Amino acid sequence: MSNLEELITTLNGIEAGNFKENDIDRLKLIEAAKKLLVRVEAKEERWFDLVFSQPIVFAALEILLDLGLWQKWTVIDGASKSVDELCELCTPKCDLNLLRRLLKLLASVNIIAETNEDHFALTHMWHDDMWxxxxxxxxxxxxxxxxxxxxxxxxxxxxxxxxxxxxxxxxxxxxxxxxxxxxxxxxxxxxxxxxxxxxxTYKVPWPTFYDTDSLMNGADLSDGGVLCVDIGGHHGIDLTRLLDKHPDLPPGSLVLEDLPEVVNGAINLNEKIKVIPHDMFKPQPVKGSRAYYFHAVFHDWSDSAATQILKNTVEVMKRGYSRVLIQDMVLPVVGATAIQSTMDVEMMSLCSAYERTEGMWTKVITDAGLKIIKIWQDGRGNEGLIEAELA
Ligand SMILES: C[S@@+](CC[C@H](N)C(=O)[O-])C[C@H]1O[C@@H](n2cnc3c(N)ncnc32)[C@H](O)[C@@H]1O
Structure with missing residues (x-):
């Protein structure tokens, strides 16, 4: 290839920052880069990575986790350090050359950077405690x-x-x-x-692609009225995002529900968000909310369980007022992405469950006594938000 050096320089000059305003272009480029690898890698190189390299690379990540290195290195912003300095950070102590070899492996697969002889730094993939x-x-x-x-x-x-x-x-x-x-x-x-x-955190915040004003308009929040109950809401990121967009919401108008062991971990939650430990297979305690929101909940459950959870919601909905909002994957019939297909098979492995196509969603929602108003798309081709009301 005559202009190979030029091409490599161009490729090496591309950063995520080039796509700040256009995430779709960034994803298209990733897809193209992955397909490029598939085309140019020898079959043995691809299989070597899959069967030989990936298990040992993950083992190296895990060993250095056990040595407390990631935690201590990220606290000092992943700055370039010598192997000796990094060895000092490890608890329990480990052999210097053992550490050196593990670091070299991780640098060779671009998980960390080799900045100089016997010197390493963390890359952007280590930001925000991803370790x-x-x-x-x-x-x-x-x-x-x-x-x-x-x-x-x-x-x-x-x-x-x-x-x-x-x-x-x-x-x-x-x-x-x-x-x-x-x-x-x-x-x-x-x-x-x-x-x-x-x-x-990676997902597109739902209030940016769903018209939350349509919930606000006509919501009766007087006298303790509730705008949104987030069921299986984990630590409350989605209600926090709603509150960020509508900061004047009254205290108690947002309700976070999850299992007691889970909501106990919801620290630093805005005090306007009311927390109710609740098992979603039991009757819904909040009656007549404007919205009942489920995010990545139903993909953990079969249709019969999902219908039961939805029926518990239907029981407390106010006709012509309450809506169900389901944020989850809506699988395309053809061309599911790697994230969507991975999540689908992972759900099968973990929970005997699955991601759903629009047709599968329609059945579950109809069986529960609801009808779909609209399916909103997150704009990244990952998730949709299904808006439904009493049938
Ligand atoms: C995949 S997570 C999604 C969490 C959150 N909605 C999000 O998107 O970040 C599924 C959530 O369902 C909760 N969950 C599982 N079984 C539950 C139950 N019986 N009642 C209430 N929540 C439950 C889990 O604790 C977990 O927080």
């Missing part, structure tokens, strides 16, 4: 994925639908279902919560 995601793979995703082929062989390759006898429960300590294990073990909950917090 906390490592534990979620160790505790949840790896072990259930490793078990999945064995589980499917044992169950005769039937598509899993039973949330109790799931692949996750097949391998988890005490054979607990995913959320039951999180409730039973604080460390499992923390690992999941750290992942959820980061993933929720």
């Amino acid at each position: 906390k995601w490592i534990a979620s793979r160790t505790v949840h995703w790896s072990s259930s994925a490793v078990n999945f082929p064995r589980f499917l062989a044992k169950t005769g390759y039937k598509e899993p639908h039973d949330p109790i006898n799931s692949n996750y429960a097949d391998q988890s300590p005490g054979h607990l279902h995913f959320f039951d294990r999180c409730v039973a073990e604080p460390a499992s909950q923390e690992a999941f919560s750290d992942f959820m917090k980061g993933w929720a």
